[in-house]
Amino acid sequence: MSIKDQVAGIKKSQIFLGALSQELKNEALAQISRELKKRSGEIVRANRKDTERSVQSGLPSPLLKRLKFDERKIVSVCEGIESLIKLPDPVGKTIHARELDKELELYQVTCPIGVIGMIFESRPDALVQIATLCLKSGNGVILKGGSEAAETNKVLTDIIHTASVDAGLPEGWISLAETREDVMEMLELEDSIDLLIPRGSNSFVKYIMKNTSIPVLGHADGICHLYVDRNADIPMAVDLTDDSKTQYVAVCNAVETLLVDSGIAGDFLPALKMRMDEKHVELRGCSRTKEIIDVKDAVEEDWSTEYLDYILSIKVVDSLDEAISHINTYGSGHTDGIVTSDKGKAFTFMDLVDSADVFWNASTRFADGFRFGLGAEVGISTNKIHARGPVGLEGLVIYKWRLMGNGQKVSDYSGENSRSFTHKELNKDYAKL
Numbered sequence: 001m002s003i004k005d006q007v008a009g010i011k012k013s014q015i016f017l018g019a020l021s022q023e024l025k026n027e028a029l030a031q032i033s034r035e036l037k038k039r040s041g042e043i044v045r046a047n048r049k050d051t052e053r054s055v056q057s058g059l060p061s062p063l064l065k066r067l068k069f070d071e072r073k074i075v076s077v078c079e080g081i082e083s084l085i086k087l088p089d090p091v092g093k094t095i096h097a098r099e100l101d102k103e104l105e106l107y108q109v110t111c112p113i114g115v116i117g118m119i120f121e122s123r124p125d126a127l128v129q130i131a132t133l134c135l136k137s138g139n140g141v142i143l144k145g146g147s148e149a150a151e152t153n154k155v156l157t158d159i160i161h162t163a164s165v166d167a168g169l170p171e172g173w174i175s176l177a178e179t180r181e182d183v184m185e186m187l188e189l190e191d192s193i194d195l196l197i198p199r200g201s202n203s204f205v206k207y208i209m210k211n212t213s214i215p216v217l218g219h220a221d222g223i224c225h226l227y228v229d230r231n232a233d234i235p236m237a238v239d240l241t242d243d244s245k246t247q248y249v250a251v252c253n254a255v256e257t258l259l260v261d262s263g264i265a266g267d268f269l270p271a272l273k274m275r276m277d278e279k280h281v282e283l284r285g286c287s288r289t290k291e292i293i294d295v296k297d298a299v300e301e302d303w304s305t306e307y308l309d310y311i312l313s314i315k316v317v318d319s320l321d322e323a324i325s326h327i328n329t330y331g332s333g334h335t336d337g338i339v340t341s342d343k344g345k346a347f348t349f350m351d352l353v354d355s356a357d358v359f360w361n362a363s364t365r366f367a368d369g370f371r372f373g374l375g376a377e378v379g380i381s382t383n384k385i386h387a388r389g390p391v392g393l394e395g396l397v398i399y400k401w402r403l404m405g406n407g408q409k410v411s412d413y414s415g416e417n418s419r420s421f422t423h424k425e426l427n428k429d430y431a432k433l
Contacts, residue, residue: 247363
């Protein structure tokens with residue numbers, strides 16, 4: 001079946017999916033979780049085939065780490081599903097209710113976006129996250145994973161589709177695209193696909209953004225910063241740098257550049273180097289950093305590089321303003337944090353850094369839909385429209401205006417002796433009318 005036909009089928013199914021009750025959608029999610037656990041052996045075997053083939057083909061180490069989908073990952077994605085079940089239904093929520101006139105009431109109500117196109121590299125867990133989030137938010141989805149995860153993606157899609165249909169969802173609400181040619185066809189389906197979400201490398205995401213007229217939600221880079229202010233607690237700063245860099249290096253919210261105030265650099269940097277040496281992190285520093293600790297030279301390119309590896313660039317700065325300026329110049333608008341005991345500086349940092357996520361005394365690794373309590377995420381968006389930061393359920397719904405009247409005509413409100421609008425805010429919930 002062609003991608004065009006697959007998407008046409010998804011579009012028909014989505015209409016019914018978007019109107020399903022919260023209870024039915026939650027039961028489908030629970031059934032998916034049960035089947036993932038039941039068929040875990042099958043999933044792991046498929047992933048092992050993908051991994052072995054990818055090792056032989058020379059897939060880069062960061063992508064190999066993202067490809068891995070073992071029993072621990074299965075437990076993790078099932079925990080995400082169970083968390084998602086506990087969240088309220090994002091569909092049918094009243095955003096605003098307003099009386100235009102007596103017996104003429106206007107409601108702004110959340111509804112699904114429609115058909116989501118998900119294109120991603122390496123990450124089988126992303127497939128489960130996006131599929132279950134789409135289910136809960138009433139969206140149909142066409143998935144295209146990288147060829148390196150072909151076997152894993154097939155098994156996961158089959159489990160999700162079979163389990164959800166068995167629970168009562170419309171058949172064909174989810175489908176898997178498999179070839180590079182399929183991607184090109186997806187990019188041209190602006191009349192059928194309502195939103196594209198790419199997850200992968202910088203070049204991959206930029207390619208998607210430049211080659212389609214379909215709205216794209218996501219981010220091209222994850223160049224995250226941590227700024228250690230002169231008023232920082234040094235042990236805390238070392239711990240937060242360590243966690244932000246090494247807890248999992250091959251992800252978009254891992255810190256890539258560390259900015260250190262000159263007032264604390266002499267005491268902080270030696271302590272940091274000891275920890276980073278223990279974790280086998282390669283440090284690259286500016287000339288002022290090299291005066292304090294022995295590191296490799298950092299060049300201009302380092303400030304705009306997403307390493308996704310055990311590499312950290314360090315720059316010594318003289319002020320909060322200089323740190324903010326550096327971040328707004330070289331950052332990707334993803335996640336940036338400050339370590340300081342000065343509340344005023346922390347709030348200035350969070351006000352002036354132009355990023356989706358700004359943190360005070362916390363690891364950049366917290367920039368995650370599951371950790372935010374969003375029921376996992378479809379990705380992190382650096383967009384400034386619709387959704388920003390970790391995008392969970394609320395980022396997968398839009399709204400429609402519902403007007404309820406009793407025979408009113410626009411002509412009644414124009415000309416001589418016209419009626420007047422009351423425009424009175426109502427304390428009503430559309431779902432309970």
